[in-house]
Amino acid sequence: MSTTAAVSTPADLAAGRGESRRRILAGVLLLYFGVQGSVGLAWDIFWHVAVGRDRFLTPPHVFMYTAVAAAGLISLYMVLTSTWRYRRGVAGVNDGTTTPWLRLFHAPVGFVIAGLGCLTLLCAAPLDNYWHILYGIDVDLWTPFHIMGLVGGLIVSIGIMYLFASEANRARRRGDTARRLLGMTGPEWGFCLAVTNIFDQTFTVALPALSQHLLLSSDPAVALHPLLLAVGLPLAFGILVRQVGRTEAAVVGAALYALINLASEGFARLGTAWLVAAEGYSYRPTAPPLGINPLPDQQVVVGAVMFWLAYRYFIAVPTRRARRAAPWVAGLMAAAGIALADRQWLAVATTRLENAGNVLMISAILAALVGALLAACGDGAGRVLRQTER
């Protein structure tokens, strides 16, 4: 059994790099299937609304669950082969670079987590089907097994985050940071891409707050959608900035998400239009138009820019207190900006509430407080991810 070895000799460095390449390759594949799963989810939501659901294996479900199955198999492969390599004493695979699990396996913790996330998704699928059988296809998104599936997807992305964070940390420790693109190394880009799933899950979970659950409370009237965004988005910003070590990482993550989201929305509509024509489906009477909003979920970019600017300002102040306050203040500013830029909520609310604008402004204050707290939590999570190499 291998023990922890300090990476000091050229042979150790070479072994470490070789192991890193292997893990990064698997991580890139996981990232691809993660994005496919996210695109599939966007397509599934659109398909439900536009076409309906006449079976479990609708085209978006097939698209999504093949990604889940592939990601699960990749994770399983990496856990099994890493365990085998650990037991054989392969250089670079030791107690410092793997995590013991169930007293049987020794593997990078990222693959273990990602695999468990895929397992969660596969368990949620039949349970969600059961729930639809009981309650119909237009159940609220906030049902037990929808949430189970969404959390499963989040767990997969946390696994991928751990994977790339570990590789980024190992590369920093080895001094392998010469190759950068726009100031970030390859693993740091992979980490940013993985974090975009937090944005995706946040917007998805918040969807019912644009229709059935517009208000958290009616007296006083508090908008729910900006509050939910204030939970996930500043959390992700805090994680990005702390782990990557650059304030711009928040904006990079938001920009990546905006691109993926635009592509997802376009794919969902094109795929639906093509299949409806090819397979002879019919649209539901309540089907939305096929046009794409060119700036879907623009709040994430607004929030990221405000986070970045506030953070930069505070860490430039040469006092420890200011630097400690940076994630809190940045989260507060970002969440307030996200709430005030929430045109989606405003568009729906103005048709139902008299003073929608005032409600949004008041909700922005509450969202700012929530955002401050979650950004600080994200900062803490980023610190944990900054030091992992497992």
Added chain:
Amino acid sequence: MKWLLRLALITTVLLTPALVQAHTAIPAKIVDAQAGPYAFEVYLFADIAHAGQAYDLMVLPKTPGFRLTAQLLPAPGLSATPLRGQVAPDPDVPGAFDVHFIDVTTGGDWTLLLGADGPAGSGEARVPLKAVPPPAIPIWLGWLVGLIPVYGLLWFAYREWRRFELTQRAA
């Protein structure tokens, strides 16, 4: 040799119910229907459908020479989309159609809509059908199970934070 005979006997006994059911099934209900100029009998192999499972029926024309389409339409207020049936000629009964619905998606009242289109004209026949859902678990139990990954995530976050704090103290 004796073990082979025993194996053959056991296999035959186990398979016989399936063989008997495979297409010589006795229908639970036979409905006379008229779709425009075409008359036919609808053989329902189960008079109620089970939500979440497939549903099969056979259509035996009295007036031949038409093309059949089949749909299951949800009753007004039922949260479901219309289901398209797969129609194919019956391999055993000349002139008859087998209709297969992959999945009756939810419990409730449905209408089987059979469309006939041929040289003599076209028309539709409607046959009511009820789908029974499986037993429902309490909603609180659903949430208890559905939030299992959340409990796991919170436990993992706590564990990681503790590990981080210990590392920081050691450093």
